[in-house]
Amino acid sequence: MQKLRKYLSFLSVFLFFSCRINGQVNKKISGDFQGITFAQFVKSVESVTDYRFFYIADQVDSITVNISVKDQPLSVVLDRIFQHSDLHYAIDDELEVFVIKKFSIQTKLPADFFNSKNVKADTAKIPGFEEDDYAEEKPVLKLKSSAELRLYTIGPKTNSYKKGKGTVAGYVRDLKSGEAIIGATVSLDDPPIGVSTDNYGYYSFTLPLGPHTLLISSIGMKDTRRRIELYADGKLNIDMEEFIAGMKAVVVVSEKNSNTGRLNMGTERLNIKTIKQIPVVFGEADVLRAVLALPGVTSVGEASTGFNVRGGSADQNLVLFNDASIYNSSHFFGLFSAFNPDVIKGVELYKSSIPEKFGGRLSSVLDITTRDGNKKKISGAGGIGPLTTRLSLEGPVFNENTTFLIAGRATYSDWLLKLIPNDSYKNSSAGFYDLNLHVSHEMNAKNNFFITGYFSNDQFRLNSDTLYRYQNKNINLKWKHIFNNKLNGVITVGYDGYDYSIASSQNPVNAYKFAFQIGQTNFRSDFTLTANTKHSINFGLSSELYKIQPGTFDPYSKQSLVVPDHIQGEQALESAFYLGDHMVVSPRLSVSAGIRYSIFNYLGPHDVYHYLPDLPLNETNITDTTSYHSAKFIKTYQGPEFRISARYSLSDAASVKISYNTLRQYIHLLSNTTAISPTDIWKLSDPSIQPQFGDQISVGFYKNLKSNTIETSIEFYYKHIEHYLDYKSGATLLLNHHIETDVLNTRGKAYGAELMIKKPSGKLNGWLSYTYSRTLLQQDDKLAGETINDGKYYPANFDRPHNVNFIGNFQINHRFSISLNVNYSTGRPITLPTALYDLGGAERVYYSQRNEYRIPDYFRTDLSMNIEGNHKIKKFKHSSWTIGVYNLTARKNPYSIFFVEENGLVKGYKLSIFGSAIPSITYNFRF
């Protein structure tokens, strides 16, 4: 409204009063204005002079002030600022300064209306921007259409276009909240070229000089266009409006954003809207559960931390939350994901062609991005569900250049535990909370700063004796700098930590505290150089300093006789630099080739055991110990990683892609439970434990049907893994001073096919996918002291060959939608006993071959309904209800099968975590 008033007064000045020329003003301007926006310039001028400026923010947002002046009249200063733009100004007697742009459609004014010599502005009549419209209540929409009709001049205007190319760059943002839009496509019709916005909504598009119409599209947003006259490199920020389907809306689907056009293969992007539509177990949108519905992603079971991508173990996924590594991505025995849905903008899962800027894990990268706070007003959201409650608040700080987003979530009940059919959980209690903070600051058009903080805490008391607690702590600071239209970069520094502790106090003599801690200090810099229309080059370097305290065991109190046992800490430096080129070879063929070189230094202080050569690593074969000093390089591993992918378009609606990736992983999660447990520990590669190495080749075919409204794809992959860790029978992983004696080096292979049919938008949307995948491991090193399954290939714990997922969402009307999720998969492998025997007074079971059998198949159907309150804009609070039923068919899906001795006899049981349909109701609100 403020702006509107300014505008109206501005118009009235133009229309009804005559203006005085600026020459009569004797107020002088001094100062050094470098790289600031026009608005910032105005602010500083207004603060030291009596000038008051009137302008339309939209029209000056392409202006960057870069001047240094001393005692200059304002007119001279403004002349310099506006010299390459089509902005004009007028200054009146009252020291009011009016700035307006010259529009393409102009009307002549009577010659005597202004003194043409003194007034540099022509009045403008903008279609869709008339006074009458402004009198209405919805200025936003009108502004929008005006932007589409406006002709933007990029670069200093010349009489004719020069030969060559220019780059237009800027941010694509949500008109309403001012938030960056990730993955929006900015493209041309002819030639058919385009670029996508990065994680900050930034794009850089190199085009032939001349007039163009840019088409901008993004899922969930209304397609828009910008007419530009490209004279030279310049900036153009674009606002997009949310797509709200009208009652009789015709769905127009952008074809540029489709899977056939994208170069990356095996990449799945989900925005929060899609995530929120997927029915979940306790009514709260869950990022990880949404990811589990994607082809190629499975998990060991309902209550398991983590997920498995294309036959990789859970620790082979890099989970990034605004570039912060999250070591434990689950709450509450894996039933909740660690991420508050209110702060998430979207997730991207890379499972085959992993961009060269990511590394350090073998299987996949799950890149979760949070929203920036609302730039325009303070707003909030929250929800109350059956187990948790959450609240978030966001908005501008001081002005719209700085925004914040703060969110929290906590459990208020643990009735869920009582459902788990195990007596020890019935007498237990559990709870969690997490906090998110995100601040973004736009210092000027070239510099943006972001701070992300994340903290989570889980604790559960088992059998009212043992207390478990684990925490994630992450903070990072990012600086995005735009050097010029072609080159931009992001510098990130941060700290990621995870720790857990176990304390038992019941028996005073044995009472203990156990603690594990991992911390990682990171620095990374990523640069993107848009060299020309054919090459987009990424390069950068990153470095992580790991510090692990693998375990401390201490007495809980003074009475305790526990002898403190501290495993020696580990530290290592993992560094990498990378270079990648995204090449448009021809309109049909695009190639992305990248190399990442990673170096891992295992650092002192540490004592290293030496073992007899060619003998199994065990305690009796230790020959010597070497002590290394602090910061001494004990062992260095290094090597190149190749990331190559190519896309060939067969037609507008079909393409073939191929990719080859190699990856290295220097950190391992030690776990000999079938499901990853929160008390597993991380271990760095050391002289005895080699880094994991993996390579994957995949081929895919993509075809869009029905004018791109339906996407189909099929992808095949084959993966090979070296030095994956498995464990000796009865391995001790906690408080083991020489863990290398308890682990086994295995080799793995994984292969499969993924079929997907997806309808990304429309009243009825969703996808159906089928995945065939196998993961086999082999441990045949005779020197290891023992082999698993006689050295033959055996299925990994998460090997589930067939997997079918259906996600469907039907928007019945504006206020009511219904979603269905159906999941079928083969049961996971288990080790079944093959014989019985009597020992120690009871029947016991004899196990031989590992993972030879499977638990029964898994099948689950979930249903949920979203009911929105009315859509009156003026309402203080918007609310919605989510009602859902998890496991609608009440099928007792086995989580595990176990054999236990009861009264001297062996009994076999099938354990289901959710043995019935679980309804939930969640109340969500926004204000």
Added chain:
Amino acid sequence: MKLTWFAFLIAVLVLGPSGCKQVYTPPVVNSNSGYLVVDGVLFNGNDSSIVKLSRTRSLADSSQPAPESGAAVSVVSSSGMEYPLTDIGNGSYGAAQLNLDGSLQYQLKIMSVDGNEYLSDLTDIRVTPPIDSVYWRQDSLGVAVYLTTHDPTNNARYYRWIVDETWQYHTAFVSLLDYVNGEVVFRDANNRVYDCYRTATLPEINVATSNKLSNDLIYQKQVIRVPTASEKLSFEYSAMIKQYTLTKDAFNYWNNLATNTQNTGSLFDRQPFTQQGNIHCVNKPGIPVIGYISFSTLQKQRIFISKNDVFSWNYYPYYAECEISSLPPPNDPSLLFPATGPPFFFTLIGTNNGTYLFTDIRCGDCRNHGGTTTKPSFWP
């Protein structure tokens, strides 16, 4: 509308969801494993030692383990001395006492009937410290028995307990008549089958270690749990707690066996496995042999608990539904008993106006419920 949802939610939360545990029958595996299972401890000193030999059997086989009879079992010292164990039948081989030299190492040697020779690894004889105290406490779950022990030399460190429980119980009715060789006879006081004593070894593996403590102290370790309402405390209960010590490897063996067969069913179960013990087949080195042989001295302590010492026990007798019936005409008791002799299904109780009264054997004869009428020598 909202209220209805809420009511529905509450109803569902209270009544509806539950996880579940269902019985699972594994697929029948035709593995003709038949591996030798060696179960026992060899105690040095005045205590008897028993080693039981059996074979692994198929999962579907619900029968008792086939005893491995006819084997030659002996203890062999590192100096070559051999102490044979006597075959006491049913696959058990024992020695009333073993007087071994604590400075030597020992192993167990088995020559099976099928001609295979098995040897356990040579091991020291562990010295077990005495039990300091045993006490019990009643809590919400029942009665728990705790034990404290320590070794001033700090050498014992790894402990295992074997508990033999004995308890007295009775059946529903006092039977005054017996049926012997086709005739009804009176039971005298010595032949009554109303009161019985049952002895059983606790099936749970019970181990503990003090290896993380500065002193070799096992403090208030729970060794027995008698759940509330258990028959074991329907009258008088006694337990013999036998303590012996292990090597570190033996401790790991029993501890892993306990984890894999007793502590399963959590959300984060370990990958199950069968650990190789310390017994090997000499002439066929590859074949698995199950069991772990330890040599140790033994310490023991007996406790008694009476039902009068506990409160709110709420024992629900196994015979609660028992009834006495009169024999219908022609009142011929031989009709109740098969002419071929035992097993019998009924017990005569007495007579009423000349009519025989009888009941189900489990209601009239306590021996049918697993016990014996012989009062143990230690019983007070």
